[in-house]
Amino acid sequence: MFEFKYLQVKTLSEAAAFVAANPDAKLLAGGMTLIPTLKQRLAQPSHLVDIGGLPELRGIEVKDGRLRLGREQRSRGRLSGRGARAGSNDRYHAP
Numbered sequence: 870m871f872e873f874k875y876l877q878v879k880t881l882s883e884a885a886a887f888v889a890a891n892p893d894a895k896l897l898a899g900g901m902t903l904i905p906t907l908k909q910r911l912a913q914p915s916h917l918v919d920i921g922g923l924p925e926l927r928g929i930e931v932k933d934g935r936l937r938l939g940r941e942q943r944s945r946g947r948l949s950g951r952g953a954r955a956g957s958n959d960r961y962h963a964p
Contacts, residue, residue, distance in 0.1 A: 871910070877919040884920050894918050898926075 876894075878884040888894050895914035897903055898921045906912045920926065930937045 871913060873914050874916045875919065876916055878923070881920065881923055881925045884918050884923070887916070887918055891916055896920050 876887065878887065884896065888896065893913075893915035895903060895912060895917055897917045897919045903912070903917075907914075928937075
């Protein structure tokens with residue numbers, strides 16, 4: 870592989886601002902697709918911006934009759950029974 874800089878951000882807006890200012894940067898959440906791509910030299914980002922632990926990307930929500938699962942919501946939280954109920958407008962966070 871080649872050299873790149875690693876940045877772990879604290880908010881989604883910080884990640885968005887950094888990627889907007891650095892178009893060669895790539896977002897890293899789980900790495901299941903990006904790491905093999907890097908190994909094969911199919912991508913050469915200047916920076917890897919880690920968004921894997923952002924609380925803004927977690928949670929389960931029902932709004933306007935639609936269920937929204939946060940991108941980083943763990944399966945345990947989805948299946949724990951604390952998930953969204955039909956007709957509820959509350960927001961739930963898994964433990």
